[in-house]
Amino acid sequence: MIQIRHLYKTFGTGESAVHALEDINLDIQEGEIYGIIGLSGAGKSTLVRCMNLLERPTSGTVIVDGKDMTSLSDRELRLARRNVTMIFQSFNLLMQRTVLKNVCFPMEISGVPAAKARKRALELLELVGLSEKADAYPSQLSGGQKQRVAIARALATDPKVLLCDEATSALDPTTTASILGLLKDLNEKLGVTVVVITHQMSVIEEICSRVAILDGGILAEQGKVEDIFSDPHTDAARRLVYPGGVSIQQYPAGTRAIRVAFNGGTVYQPLIATLAIDLGVKVNILGADTRNIEGKAFGTMLLALPDDPNSAAKALSYIRAQPNVSAEEVEYHA
Numbered sequence: 419m420i421q422i423r424h425l426y427k428t429f430g431t432g433e434s435a436v437h438a439l440e441d442i443n444l445d446i447q448e449g450e451i452y453g454i455i456g457l458s459g460a461g462k463s464t465l466v467r468c469m470n471l472l473e474r475p476t477s478g479t480v481i482v483d484g485k486d487m488t489s490l491s492d493r494e495l496r497l498a499r500r501n502v503t504m505i506f507q508s509f510n511l512l513m514q515r516t517v518l519k520n521v522c523f524p525m526e527i528s529g530v531p532a533a534k535a536r537k538r539a540l541e542l543l544e545l546v547g548l549s550e551k552a553d554a555y556p557s558q559l560s561g562g563q564k565q566r567v568a569i570a571r572a573l574a575t576d577p578k579v580l581l582c583d584e585a586t587s588a589l590d591p592t593t594t595a596s597i598l599g600l601l602k603d604l605n606e607k608l609g610v611t612v613v614v615i616t617h618q619m620s621v622i623e624e625i626c627s628r629v630a631i632l633d634g635g636i637l638a639e640q641g642k643v644e645d646i647f648s649d650p651h652t653d654a655a656r657r658l659v660y661p662g663g664v665s666i667q668q669y670p671a672g673t674r675a676i677r678v679a680f681n682g683g684t685v686y687q688p689l690i691a692t693l694a695i696d697l698g699v700k701v702n703i704l705g706a707d708t709r710n711i712e713g714k715a716f717g718t719m720l721l722a723l724p725d726d727p728n729s730a731a732k733a734l735s736y737i738r739a740q741p742n743v744s745a746e747e748v749e750y751h752a
């Protein structure tokens with residue numbers, strides 16, 4: 419649905435130039451929920467704004483639904499933007515208009531007759547669970563309700579792609595969960611492709627099937643959420659996925675340690691306890707950062723092996739024999 423090739427975006431020139439995006443290549447499939455994550459300033463908003471040409475790339479191509487967005491005339495671009503709509507952290511509702519009129523707005527612009535627009539707007543409000551607020555004004559709504567209106571408005575032109583720029587960042591955790599649930603629901607019901615920009619790993623965990631990690635304008639890593647969570651390859655991915663980090667550097671020279679990776683077992687095995695009970699071998703947990711994604715365990719644990727080589731070998735082979743668990747010895751550099 420979206421193909422991005424060799425995308426660069428530079429703001430300014432000369433010494434003050436900011437290279438916001440450098441050589442970004444990515445593919446987003448039709449009907450998926452795709453996440454783009456990165457720390458503040460990583461270039462997420464710039465990237466998503468390049469997808470509907472709110473920001474014009476310095477070079478490279480952005481193909482959406484078979485159209486090269488960079489080569490469209492202004493008129494063609496206005497039409498194409500009905501197909502790639504957007505919601506924002508700050509909702510951007512028209513405060514002088516009722517909820518219903520906000521949802522009607524894009525249809526008015528594109529020349530849909532008033533009665534038809536009203537009927538469609540009411541259907542959309544029902545879809546987002548806000549029928550009873552049709553005549554309210556945005557100032558009378560909670561943040562979550564405002565975002566529901568913004569979503570209904572973004573769907574008014576039957577887009578194929580919905581871009582969400584930090585759409586839940588201003589909301590509390592419960593409201594965030596309900597908006598993410600709504601996005602997932604709309605993705606399933608309408609087949610709309612959803613692109614989610616966020617700095618929160620929990621948002622990616624909740625609804626995305628694939629994710630790209632942006633770091634300083636560069637695409638550090640991309641792939642299935644579960645693959646990246648279980649085995650992040652780049653420092654940028656590790657920083658985001660496991661911000662607490664587990665580092666052997668903090669432990670004394672000579673510590674014999676193993677890094678245990680949980681690769682999607684159905685539950686967390688109480689590994690350390692069973693090791694002690696079954697084999698009588700005690701290991702220390704030096705660090706752990708594990709996550710539960712759709713009921714499966716992912717993440718890593720750093721364990722210090724016992725000094726006694728026999729016990730250490732027993733512990734290692736016991737751990738390696740567990741399903742969906744892998745273990746590697748970690749070298750310690752003083």
Ligand SMILES: Nc1ncnc2c1ncn2[C@@H]1O[C@H](COP(=O)(O)OP(=O)(O)OP(=O)(O)O)[C@@H](O)[C@H]1O
Binds near residue numbers: 438458460462
């Ligand atoms: N219009 C602009 N003019 C100059 N520099 C800009 C402009 N827009 C963005 N930048 C710069 O480009 C870089 C990427 O910004 P961008 O807003 O895309 O990052 P982000 O990952 O979305 O960050 P945040 O989560 O803080 O919004 C930053 O260094 C930013 O200062």
